Amino acid sequence: MTPDDLVVTPTGLRFGGRRIPCTIGRGGIRADKREGDGATPRGVHRIVGMLYRPDRMARPAPWALPIGPRDLWCDDPAHPDYNLMTGAPFDASAERLRRADPLYDLVILTDWNWPFAQKGRGSAIFLHRWRRPGCPTEGCVAMAPEDLRWIAPRIGYGTRVIV
Template identity: 70%
Template sequence: MSPHDMVLTRVGLRFQGRCYPCTIGRGGLAMDKREGDGATPRGAHRIVGMLYRPDRMARPADWALPIRPGDLWSDDPGDEDYNLMVRAPYGHSHEALRRADPLYDLVIVTDWNWPKAERGRGSCIFIHRWRRPGYPTAGCIGLRPGHLRRIAAAIRYETRLIVR
């Protein structure tokens, strides 16, 4: 492990000497993640991207990309673009990245089942804002908004999400 890693512990997400309260998937932790199971996959996951809503916040890091109207994330295992960012119109199952609520105003993207997705193994695991303390995600890691912004600004190229 590197001192730049984020490590999920029983009490929160440890990063740079601090422990941040967080939420995980409603399905708990899983070694064998499947699409729709709500689980957070165990393992070491590289950070491969950061997305943000430029109409709601300043760029959190110089490498963050804006979420535009029509940006979606494919979660349809039957489609060739499974587990990739796609654009509307898109005729397959997907998640809207530009949401009315603030859940995806800032999204840290991991390499779970990416870039060459194994169909049905689960779409991307994001680190994003939580809905509220203790409320589970669909498999992602949820954080308080201020903590998420602090972590986003401090991520380095070598940072990984470690889920044991």
């Protein structure tokens, strides 16, 4: 581990000399992550992107990309675009990235099961805002919005997320 790593521990996320409260998936941490289990996958993952809502916040880092009104993330294991960003209209199951709530105003993407997704291993693991402290995710790592905004300009493409 290096000081530049984001390290998810039982007591929170360690990064930049801070311990940041966070929540993980409702299924806990699992080495054998599967689609729909709600688990956060154990391992070393890399940051591969950052998305943000330009209508709600300034660009959090120079390499962050805006989330547009038609942006989706395919979560259908049977579709060729499984675990990839796509756009509406779309003929398969996909999660809307431009949500009415603020959960995805800032999304940090990891390389979990990406870019060549294996069917059934689960789609995207993001770092994003939590609903509230202690509220589990579907497998992502979530934290307070001010902590997420603090982290965003301090990481880069390839930063490691160790779970």
